[in-house]
Amino acid sequence: MTGFHTRxxxxxxxxxxxxxxxxxxxxxxxxxxPTAAAVRIMADxxxxxxxxxxxxxxxxxxxxxxxxPHTTDRGLYCEFHIDETPRELWMLDGLAPPPLTSEAHRLWGRENRPVPY
Structure with a gap:
């Protein structure tokens, strides 16, 4: 998942x-x-x-x-959902996320952590 989002x-x-x-x-x-062969995934x-x-x-x-490869290909029942939280309602380490096309966003990527901007 990390590789997909970064690439x-x-x-x-x-x-x-x-x-x-x-x-x-x-x-x-x-x-x-009850089932022991199931996976439930929540993506935010x-x-x-x-x-x-x-x-x-x-x-x-x-x-x-x-x-x-980690679920259905192994015979597990898999269900998932994706929630989308508005950008205005989250923070990382006390900082609001910078705009996606901004230099601050590129700085966060280079540093791989939230930094003041």
């Missing part, structure tokens, strides 16, 4: 955070039945948003391809 999204690597939360086998139910997009239906579809398909 294609041109985002700093530190914009991508991943949390793995293991749960008990009987704690995830699909169709009302905050830096860049998709505006049109075709871009949203491509984003969904790319995420499915990235996940497949």
């Amino acid at each position: 294609f999204g041109k985002l700093p690597a530190f914009y991508v955070g991943t949390v793995f939360q293991e749960i008990d086998a009987d704690s995830l139910h699909v169709g009302g039945e 997009h905050m830096a860049v948003h998709t505006e049109d239906a075709e871009t949203r579809k491509r984003s969904r398909e790319i995420l499915a391809r990235i996940l497949a």
Whole structure:
């Protein structure tokens, strides 16, 4: 996921955070039945948003391809969703994100961390 966002999204690597939360086998139910062979993924997009239906579809398909070797290709049931948080509602280390085309954004990428601008 980090590689995708840094290569294609041109985002700093530190914009991508991943949390793995293991749960008990009987704690995830699909169709009302417990399953130990399922993965639930929640992706929060905050830096860049998709505006049109075709871009949203491509984003969904790319995420499915990235996940497949780790999930469906291994026989696991996989479901995911993508939330998009408005840029005005998030901060990193107490700093609002700079505009995507700004020198400050490029500085964040070079430093790989939020820095005052």
